[in-house]
Amino acid sequence: MSIIAKIAIGVIAIEHIYILWLEMFAWTTRARKVFPLPKDLFEPTKSMAANQGLYNGFLAAGLIWSLLITNVEWAQNIALFFLGCVLVAGFYGGLTVSKRILAVQAGPALVAILIVLFL
Numbered sequence: 041m042s043i044i045a046k047i048a049i050g051v052i053a054i055e056h057i058y059i060l061w062l063e064m065f066a067w068t069t070r071a072r073k074v075f076p077l078p079k080d081l082f083e084p085t086k087s088m089a090a091n092q093g094l095y096n097g098f099l100a101a102g103l104i105w106s107l108l109i110t111n112v113e114w115a116q117n118i119a120l121f122f123l124g125c126v127l128v129a130g131f132y133g134g135l136t137v138s139k140r141i142l143a144v145q146a147g148p149a150l151v152a153i154l155i156v157l158f159l
Contacts, residue, residue: 042159043115048152049119052126055148056100060061063093076138099126116156123153 041049062071067089068082083106102122109115130146 041119041156044159045077045119045152045156048148048155049123052123052148052152053100053103053107055145056096056103057127060093060097060100062110063089063092063096067093076140082122095129099129119156120153123149123156127153 062074067086071089072079072082082089099122103119105113106119106122109118121156126149127146130141130144130149134140134142134146
């Protein structure tokens with residue numbers, strides 16, 4: 041994989057580590073400024089958000105794993121799988137939660153997929 045592809049994958053992995061942190065550890069503090077929910081919903085949804093954060097951590101772990109694989113074809117396939125998962129999650133979130141998720145999650149995943157495939 042090209043260095044540009046690895047950078048794109050790394051940026052998306054970092055984004056999902058940040059989302060993990062927001063949802064698992066900062067849901068009732070910093071996440072209030074990021075997620076468009078009524079303020080009174082953060083405390084009752086704390087465990088649900090932590091569960092979502094864990095899933096974002098799995099996506100980040102898969103992307104990081106793809107960067108550590110030495111076989112180029114295998115690394116590319118793993119990267120494409122996890123980027124595809126991010127893309128699907130981003131589209132679903134964009135359709136069901138907020139259009140902003142399309143730009144923040146699905147858009148970068150699609151760009152990274154194209155970079156991995158064509159650079």
